[in-house]
Amino acid sequence: MTIREAAAALGSREVSSVELTEAALARAERANPTLNAFLTFTAEHAMEQAEQADKERAAGKDRGPLHGIPIALKDLFLTKGVRTTAGSKLYEHYIPDHDATVVEKLRAAGAISIGKLNLHELAYGITSANPHFGPVCNPWNVAHSPGGSSGGSGAAVAAGSVYAAMGTDTGGSIRIPASFCGTVGLKPTYGRVSRYGVLPLGYSLDHMGPLTRTVRDAALVLNAIAGKDVRDDTSSHRRVVDFVPEEDSHIRGVRVGLPENYFFDRLDTEVEVAVRGAIARAESLRAVIKPVRVPDVDALNAVARVILLAEASAVMEPHMGSRGSFGKDVLTLLDQGRLLPATDYIQAQRLRRKMRAEFEKLWEEVDCLMFPTTPNTAPAIGATTVQLGGVEEDVRLATTRLVRSINALGYPALSLPCGLSTSGLPIGLQIVGGPFEEALILKIGAALEDNGVGIPKCPPVA
Amino acid sequence: MKDWKAVAQASGLGLSGEELERVTGPLAALEKTFRPLVEDLPPGLEPATGVLEDIE
Numbered sequence: 001m002t003i004r005e006a007a008a009a010l011g012s013r014e015v016s017s018v019e020l021t022e023a024a025l026a027r028a029e030r031a032n033p034t035l036n037a038f039l040t041f042t043a044e045h046a047m048e049q050a051e052q053a054d055k056e057r058a059a060g061k062d063r064g065p066l067h068g069i070p071i072a073l074k075d076l077f078l079t080k081g082v083r084t085t086a087g088s089k090l091y092e093h094y095i096p097d098h099d100a101t102v103v104e105k106l107r108a109a110g111a112i113s114i115g116k117l118n119l120h121e122l123a124y125g126i127t128s129a130n131p132h133f134g135p136v137c138n139p140w141n142v143a144h145s146p147g148g149s150s151g152g153s154g155a156a157v158a159a160g161s162v163y164a165a166m167g168t169d170t171g172g173s174i175r176i177p178a179s180f181c182g183t184v185g186l187k188p189t190y191g192r193v194s195r196y197g198v199l200p201l202g203y204s205l206d207h208m209g210p211l212t213r214t215v216r217d218a219a220l221v222l223n224a225i226a227g228k229d230v231r232d233d234t235s236s237h238r239r240v241v242d243f244v245p246e247e248d249s250h251i252r253g254v255r256v257g258l259p260e261n262y263f264f265d266r267l268d269t270e271v272e273v274a275v276r277g278a279i280a281r282a283e284s285l286r287a288v289i290k291p292v293r294v295p296d297v298d299a300l301n302a303v304a305r306v307i308l309l310a311e312a313s314a315v316m317e318p319h320m321g322s323r324g325s326f327g328k329d330v331l332t333l334l335d336q337g338r339l340l341p342a343t344d345y346i347q348a349q350r351l352r353r354k355m356r357a358e359f360e361k362l363w364e365e366v367d368c369l370m371f372p373t374t375p376n377t378a379p380a381i382g383a384t385t386v387q388l389g390g391v392e393e394d395v396r397l398a399t400t401r402l403v404r405s406i407n408a409l410g411y412p413a414l415s416l417p418c419g420l421s422t423s424g425l426p427i428g429l430q431i432v433g434g435p436f437e438e439a440l441i442l443k444i445g446a447a448l449e450d451n452g453v454g455i456p457k458c459p460p461v462a
Numbered sequence: 463m464k465d466w467k468a469v470a471q472a473s474g475l476g477l478s479g480e481e482l483e484r485v486t487g488p489l490a491a492l493e494k495t496f497r498p499l500v501e502d503l504p505p506g507l508e509p510a511t512g513v514l515e516d517i518e
Contacts, residue, residue, distance in 0.1 A: 204510075302495040328484075335477065335485045339469050347500045349509035356510065 003163045003217040007065040010057065017057075017068030017112065021050035024070035025114050028161035031461045034142055036134045037155040039075050040083055040116040046070065049112045056110075065220050067110030071164045074150050075116040076123050077103050077208075078197040086199045087119040087149075089132045089325040100197025101229045102166060102208055109224035114162060117152030121327045123168055123201045124312060124334075125149055126176050126399045127381070131327035135381055138181060139458045140425055144378040147180035147399070149173040153211045154181035158426075158458045164221050168198060169207045171308060172373075172403030175415040178211050179428025180378035182417040182455050184445070185211045186218040189436045190410030191236035193222075194229035202311040204234075205304065205407045215416060215445035219243040222438060238436050245439075245446035251285050254444060257292040257366030263402055266389035267375045274419030274427040275372045278453045282370065285447055290366050295358040297405050303355065304408035306340065306348035313337025352408050359409055363434040368441055373415040373428030374399055402430065412438045414445050417455040426455055463497060466490050 001009070009015045025043050032038050053068035075085050078096040085091045099107070106113070118136045120128045128151025129135040136151035138144040139159040146155045150167030154177030157165050167174040169187040178185025186209045193208040200206055210221035222243045229235045258279060264272060283289045313334050320338070323331060362369070376386050379395050386398045393401075406413045411432050418429040429448075433441040466486035470477055477485060 298495060299499050302492055302499070305492055306496055332481075332484050332488075335470075335475055335481075336489055338475065339466065339473055339485070339489065344496070344500075346509050347503065348496070350503055350507050351499055353510040354503070354507055 001163070002214050003065060003069055003212065003220050006069055006163060007067070010068050017050040017053040018047065020068065021046050021070045021112055021114065024162055027159070028072070028114060028156065031139070031159050031161055034461050035137050035139060035155045035159060037118055037136055037152040037159070037161065038072065038115045039085055039118050039133055039152070042082055042113060042115050046112050046114045053110055053112065063108070063110035064224070066106065066224055069111050069163050070114050071106065071111045071166070072115050072117050072153070072156050072162045073103065073113050073166045074119055074153050074168060076119060076168055076199050077166060078199070079103055079113070079116065082116065084116065084199070085133070086123065087121045087130050087133060090319055090322065091199070092132070098197065101194035101231060102225050103197065105225045106166070111224070117150070117156055117165060119152055120149035121330045122316070123149040123170060123173060124330045126172065126396050128152065128177070129381060137381065138378050139461050140182060140378070141423070142461070143380055144425065145180065145381050147177035147378060150177050150211065154178055154183055154185070157181065157183045157211045157213060159461050160458070164210050164212045164217060167209060167211050169209060169407065170201045170205045171304065171407055172400045174207070174209050174211060175373050175403050175413060175428065175430060176399055178415040179373035180426065182426030182458060183211045183213060184215050184218045184417070185209065185415040186222060186438070186442070187406070187413045188222060188226065188438055189236070189412045191234050192238070192412070192436065192438065193225050194232040194235045196229055196231040200315050202308045204311065205308055207407065215414070215442055215449050216244055218414070219245060219442045236436070241439055243439050243442055245443040248450065249443045249447045251282060251287045251444050251447045254287045254368070255366040256282055256287045256289050257362060257369040258289050259294045259369060259371055260291045261293050262297040263294065263371035266391055267372060268377060268388060270419070270421045271372050271375060271377065271427050275429050278418040278429045278448060279370050281448060281451060281453050282444070285451060292362060292366055292369070294362065294369070295355060299351070300355045300405040300408055301401065303348045303351045304404045306344055307352065307408065309333065309337035310340050310345040356409055367433070368437070368444060369432040371430055372402055373430040374403070375401055377421045377423070377425035377427060406432055411435060412441055414441045416445050416449065416453065418453050420455050429453070463490070464493055466493070
């Protein structure tokens with residue numbers, strides 16, 4: 001069931017929130033020994049909230065489509081009175097005294113969190129092979145990574161444990177697990193969703209967004225969490241619209257940019273075939289496919305890496321005396337950031353301004369860009385390299401190759417499943433829009449989804 | 463090009479030989495792409511001081 005279907009069933013009293021929440025908890029707890037998606041269950045609190053939601057509905061109070069819907073939160077979002085680990089030994093026993101703005105907003109919309117989700121340590125990586133809390137496994141094949149850093153979020157949604165999960169994306173961390181786990185993942189425009197109360201990784205690169213089963217469900221969650229927050233200076237005053245695409249949305253005349261350079265280089269063949277198939281479907285729906293040359297993405301990725309290395313090391317500087325508290329991969333990145341001079345960070349921010357101006361020109365020619373979310377399907381847990389186009393690449397660099405630059409640009413980006421490999425692993429299509437064009441990319445995604453772009457449900461986890 | 467091993471050794475991080483390779487190898491690779499970009503920057507260009515004001 002999707003959020004929309006569950007909300008309809010709640011509205012017609014076919015089911016209660018208590019029943020939905022009990023079922024979600026049962027599914028999640030049953031799958032957890034296999035997937036390790038959840039770090040903390042909040043069953044008692046969730047059941048209290050579900051009872052409250054049912055009482056409110058019975059009394060005629062309707063908080064909207066998320067009212068009474070079980071969800072879960074990446075364990076990077078502060079939750080008052082509930083342990084928030086960030087997947088780190090440093091925060092193993094941290095119990096915040098306040099909620100993140102996103103958590104407040106979801107609660108106000110009536111959503112019921114059943115627990116906190118596992119992630120790559122400190123959200124600083126893409127495998128979710130957490131050295132302190134154990135690796136998250138991919139529900140499509142438990143020998144494979146779910147991606148990261150929001151790996152628990154992707155696994156929990158794909159396994160059907162919850163209807164939506166919140167993730168964060170600093171260099172692809174919503175879109176990568178969405179791609180590898182076969183869910184929808186939405187990274188909104190920087191500033192669209194408050195960052196307040198989410199443990200930071202890269203101040204100028206962090207984005208908050210949902211992973212869901214369908215595009216319209218992602219839009220429903222965005223409706224609940226978007227908007228200005230006075231506690232986050234970088235949050236936008238932009239007007240929040242209804243992001244949910246209309247039924248039978250059409251994309252006639254929408255100009256889809258098909259990158260001629262970079263984004264289709266060195267792809268797994270099955271990824272390329274599936275993504276080109278989805279783009280052909282857009283064309284069959286009378287979208288206008290326009291080949292475009294994109295600015296130097298390799299350069300922008302380098303710029304984004306310098307910015308992230310510096311910002312993440314600044315965030316963690318107070319903890320660098322406890323080197324034994326960090327996993328090996330994260331410690332390596334933090335050390336790298338500490339070696340970068342301040343001048344490189346400033347130069348990277350200058351380059352970021354220059355390159356953003358170059359990218360802005362694209363929106364005169366096209367309304368969105370379409371290309372793969374990841375060049376590969378989910379690698380095996382523990383894999384350090386991946387073979388693509390005859391080249392052996394570092395798995396982290398390969399997996400972030402098509403997503404990282406979008407964080408530096410701040411643009412909204414949607415990943416939706418568009419196929420399965422012969423080995424049964426999901427493939428993700430990425431749709432990128434101009435600043436604050438979430439409604440447009442969601443409409444395009446919904447039109448594709450309505451017209452057969454997608455994958456079957458994930459088989460039950462043993 | 464910058465000698466990242468020398469930078470790391472001078473930094474006082476106290477990295478062992480294996481750690482030194484792990485930390486500096488990727489920085490040297492990143493340097494190859496990043497440094498030429500910096501050299502081409504026009505002098506009057508200011509840094510992006512945040513994302514929001516640039517794209518609104």
